[in-house]
Amino acid sequence: MELELQHKTVFITGSTSGIGFAMAEGFLKEGAHVFINGRTQNSVDNAIDKLKASVSNANVSGIAANFKDSNAIEIIQEAIPQIDILINNVGIFASKLFEETTDTDWHEMFQVNVMSSVQLSRFFLPKMIAQNWGRILFVSSECAQLVPADLIAYSTTKTALLSLSRGLAQTTKGTKVTVNSLLPGSTLTEGAVEFLKDQASKDGKTEAQVAENFFKTDRNSSLLQRFAQPKEIADMALFLSSPLSAATNGAAIKVDGGSVPGIL
Incomplete structure (x- = not known):
């Protein structure tokens, strides 16, 4: 499918690895100019090298910025x-029970996960409306609705993004600008791979056995019953960012493998 993304300018926060990196790769293959972002110049430079090796004639630039x-x-x-397209993807989390999560943890997660999106959207959205075309996508999470006991603070920030996304979408009425949010499920990012390796070593099991057990216990509601590949999340993001998605605005799109029960 031709997504009509040639020559569009895209900025993706937190895109030197994982889902953000897969999005960057997808946009580059579609002929867009992509700005990636990481916390350090070294991580940005390494990601740019990988993208240029993966995509011929990749029009990619990078910005080192730590949202803390x-x-x-x-x-x-x-x-x-x-820019034409803003992907608010950056996110951090602390796996702690509620009583163990400090004020500093809460403040840092809100600053990175929510306020970075607020500030970037406040800067770029008026420019998109002025040029009468643009896309803003907030990368939330299945945890916005599942809310694991050790991720209450993280889940709260991801739920906040859904309200922010819907509210901003309502300001685009009558324009060719859309604002949507994406709710990925458990995804095989570099962090997930490390988790599987560490857990397999501790339990004396294979990584495949650990992954299978994860979906029997922690995510037994998943219909997919496996980790999604980053590209599978990125593909939905590319569509929502394209001119083909003009009729989708103010939506929260699940790409969670069916882990969140219900019909809405």
């Missing part, structure tokens, strides 16, 4: 005055 730092937004605003 209050200066991160200013760095990005100076480097990229205008």
Whole structure:
């Protein structure tokens, strides 16, 4: 399918690995100009090298900015005055029970997961409306609805993104700008691979056995019954970012393998 993304300018936060990296690769293959982002210049440079090796004639640039730092937004605003597509993908989490999660944990997760999206959207959305075309996508999570006991703070931030996304979508009425959110399920990112390796070593099992057990216990509601590949999440993001998705606005799209029960 031709997604009509040639020459579109895309900025993806948290895109040196995982789902963000898969999105960057997908946009580059469609002929877009992609700005990736990571916390350090080294991580950005390494990701750019990988993308150029993967996609011939890749039009990719990078910006090192750590969203825990209050200066991160200013760095990005100076480097990229205008874009067509904003993917708010960056996210951090702390796997702790509620009583163990400190105020610092809460503040850092809100700053990175929510406020970075608020600040970037506040900067880029008016420009998109002025040019009468644009896409903003918030990468939420199945945890926004499942809310695991050790991820209450993280889940709260991901739920906040759903309200932010829907609210901003309502400001685009009558324009060719859309704002949507994406809810990925358990995905085989680099972090998930490390989790499987570590757990397999501790339990004396294979990684495949650990993964199978994860979906029998932690995610037994999953219909997919396996980790999604980052590209499977990225493919949906590319469609929602394309001109072909013009009729989808203010939506929260699940790409969770059916892990969240219900029909809505």
